[in-house]
Amino acid sequence: MRDVYVIGVGLHPFGRFGDKDVIEIGREAVVAALEDSGVAWKDVESAYCGTVFAGPMAGNKVLARVGLTGLPIMNLENACASGGSALRLAFQDVASGFCDIALAFGFEKMPRGFIAGNPNDWFATMGMAVNPQYFALNARRHMADYGTTEDHLVRVSVKNHRNGALNPYAMYRKVMSYEEIANSTMVNDPLRLLMLCAPNEGGAAVVVASREAAKRYTTRLIRLASVVLKSPLYGTAEVPYIAVSSQVEAPSVTRTASEAAYEAAGIGPGDLDLVELQDTDSAAEIIYSEELGLCGRGEGARLLDDGATEIGGRLPVNPSGGLLSKGEPLGASALGQVAEVVWQLRGEAGARQVSDARVGLTHVYGALGNCAVSILQC
Amino acid sequence: MRDVYVIGVGLHPFGRFGDKDVIEIGREAVVAALEDSGVAWKDVESAYCGTVFAGPMAGNKVLARVGLTGLPIMNLENACASGGSALRLAFQDVASGFCDIALAFGFEKMPRGFIAGNPNDWFATMGMAVNPQYFALNARRHMADYGTTEDHLVRVSVKNHRNGALNPYAMYRKVMSYEEIANSTMVNDPLRLLMLCAPNEGGAAVVVASREAAKRYTTRLIRLASVVLKSPLYGTAEVPYIAVSSQVEAPSVTRTASEAAYEAAGIGPGDLDLVELQDTDSAAEIIYSEELGLCGRGEGARLLDDGATEIGGRLPVNPSGGLLSKGEPLGASALGQVAEVVWQLRGEAGARQVSDARVGLTHVYGALGNCAVSILQC
Numbered sequence A, B: 001m002r003d004v005y006v007i008g009v010g011l012h013p014f015g016r017f018g019d020k021d022v023i024e025i026g027r028e029a030v031v032a033a034l035e036d037s038g039v040a041w042k043d044v045e046s047a048y049c050g051t052v053f054a055g056p057m058a059g060n061k062v063l064a065r066v067g068l069t070g071l072p073i074m075n076l077e078n079a080c081a082s083g084g085s086a087l088r089l090a091f092q093d094v095a096s097g098f099c100d101i102a103l104a105f106g107f108e109k110m111p112r113g114f115i116a117g118n119p120n121d122w123f124a125t126m127g128m129a130v131n132p133q134y135f136a137l138n139a140r141r142h143m144a145d146y147g148t149t150e151d152h153l154v155r156v157s158v159k160n161h162r163n164g165a166l167n168p169y170a171m172y173r174k175v176m177s178y179e180e181i182a183n184s185t186m187v188n189d190p191l192r193l194l195m196l197c198a199p200n201e202g203g204a205a206v207v208v209a210s211r212e213a214a215k216r217y218t219t220r221l222i223r224l225a226s227v228v229l230k231s232p233l234y235g236t237a238e239v240p241y242i243a244v245s246s247q248v249e250a251p252s253v254t255r256t257a258s259e260a261a262y263e264a265a266g267i268g269p270g271d272l273d274l275v276e277l278q279d280t281d282s283a284a285e286i287i288y289s290e291e292l293g294l295c296g297r298g299e300g301a302r303l304l305d306d307g308a309t310e311i312g313g314r315l316p317v318n319p320s321g322g323l324l325s326k327g328e329p330l331g332a333s334a335l336g337q338v339a340e341v342v343w344q345l346r347g348e349a350g351a352r353q354v355s356d357a358r359v360g361l362t363h364v365y366g367a368l369g370n371c372a373v374s375i376l377q378c
Helices: A022-037 A058-066 A079-095 A131-146 A150-164 A178-182 A253-265 A282-291 A300-305 A322-326 A330-346 B022-037 B058-066 B079-095 B131-146 B150-164 B178-182 B253-265 B282-291 B300-305 B322-326 B330-346
Strands: A004-015 A046-050 A073-076 A101-109 A186-188 A201-210 A222-230 A274-276 A359-365 A371-377 B004-015 B046-050 B073-076 B101-109 B186-188 B201-210 B222-230 B274-276 B359-365 B371-377
Touching: A004 A022, A004 A079, A004 A330, A022 A058, A022 A101, A022 A201, A046 A058, A046 A079, A046 A330, A058 A073, A058 A101, A073 A079, A073 B079, A079 A101, A079 A201, A079 A222, A079 A330, A079 A359, A079 A371, A079 B073, A079 B079, A101 A330, A131 A186, A131 A282, A131 A300, A150 A178, A150 A282, A150 A300, A150 A322, A201 A330, A222 A253, A222 A330, A253 A282, A253 A359, A253 A371, A274 A330, A282 A300, A282 A322, A330 A359, A330 A371, B004 B022, B004 B079, B004 B330, B022 B058, B022 B101, B022 B201, B046 B058, B046 B079, B046 B330, B058 B073, B058 B101, B073 B079, B079 B101, B079 B201, B079 B222, B079 B330, B079 B359, B079 B371, B101 B330, B131 B186, B131 B282, B131 B300, B150 B178, B150 B282, B150 B300, B150 B322, B201 B330, B222 B253, B222 B330, B253 B282, B253 B359, B253 B371, B274 B330, B282 B300, B282 B322, B330 B359, B330 B371
Parallel strands: A046 A073, A046 A101, A274 A359, B046 B073, B046 B101, B274 B359
Antiparallel strands: A004 A201, A004 A222, A073 B073, A101 A201, A222 A371, A359 A371, B004 B201, B004 B222, B101 B201, B222 B371, B359 B371
């Protein structure tokens, strides 16, 4: 296999954009990534699109506005892991030598409110119709097992909103006080409104290339050391992951995917300088920190207590503001994380720059247990 | 790149199955392909699912019923080319050495009636809301340019229904007389109801493997010599391919995709023993025969006149009965073609067996111009 490099990233801001066409949102992200890379559109050899809500053949519609070049276009739908899945395929294409330059892109214009499950699923039948319900079970379980407190849940959100206030692509872009978060509407105990990420709109794109091709466009080589997609090893898989994550002996998919990504990259959690992970809610950041091996089981809240996950800390988590500040346009989410890591590794992250960042990890986890993890290195 | 082999194929019959769950339809196809291959499910290393109508994460739902093994699962939506796109990715996975055994599968439970376009597309705004309208324009154009007649359109359908009557997986499974077809309801002039394929339900799955892995399961090696996916080089691409196909100098995507597939396989149209192509309507079989290089431009109807495309002819086209007899469950369609070619190359096609078949081609073409072509060889 050949080494693969990220040579361009582009975002359409995450937020709400009125009547703006979702295809245009995607197009702007793609064009931004192409401009960032310096690659001419005609030289992109294959394209992988991740989206859940943009309708049939949405990737083709976006790329038709960039220009018809005949390249193969694959439209993927892998829930929250859609963008990560697109990146995995672009990575494979280049790593294997099928092509030299590939594009992964994703975009979304999501309905407002929380996503309801399929009413035919037993989960929904039992009254667990929307995500915050099982997010809350996860949180309560972690609190019961490891002493995580409501104070921790508030402070994750304070941190991520503080970071996101520095990110021009984030939806909220404002500092939220401890009191605002702690007093926001209770959604599912213990999770309050400002401890939950918002489904929203946005786009992201990433151009990857072989070493030889990359060197034609840049001298700042950022290696995409690994991208891994996994499905779960246990559970019912027709319903989302539930509160057993920190309890059962069978490893969670975040653990199996990240272990595979570390192994493929030859990089361990101790080598990481920053992490962008799936903080769909405040408790998720704590739980996934453990499952990604950033700390031991039950020690996620301690990372927060120690200040390790702050931008100035030992291992910054979600310096972009995470999903809590950016919102989560499903297809764009993972690729937005990759853009953040690339900017951090290039030293282009402005006021939220992590000093001396050389290795970063991204993580998304989706419904039915698809999980994508990537590791980047400069 | 490594050679790739098809070691198992499986179908769920194409047709209408009442309240039967689409996930169960998919599961039965996957299990049939696994049984045909002899591969244990735990040894499949990656899975690519093509479906348009089965809803979010449908591939994960199907495979959860087969067993949770943690493998990466990609859900693809590429319109009529969805199954061909899944096969392309499984092929790449094995050819590149990312894995030794991969699964491509697709399934569908489509709404009745013809598919209406997006009302925001100018095509629909202009009154071109459903497929048979532009199929009919293609047909009329070919008739005007090359002397193709309504008699030819009837006879394509007679041939394919005669073949499909011999196929236990086909929807209609019955011979249709010349008169029945010629007198069936006019849908869009010149295309009558029995000259159009029916959207329906069904499933198909294909197991591919490296040479080394394949030899553990079978001595009858059928090589998947190439799989190519292309998007169009001209047109508006937000609307389907229209009647200009046989006129403009820019090549159609069926031509560019098939030329790439021939080149990658080292096999030309003159080497083919049978073809399964996208006969969404009778005229399409004639037009695509030309675009696949089976004959010169404008000579498609002559192939029919010469009897070349009959099962006993020089180059049988759609010996399975094609979409006209089988119907078109989008995600399953291309993989159903591959199953037919594999059975033909193995000599397992029963009453519709093409004698001494050694090389076959499959072709699907989808909305917005995605086209997938594969070539198989024993």
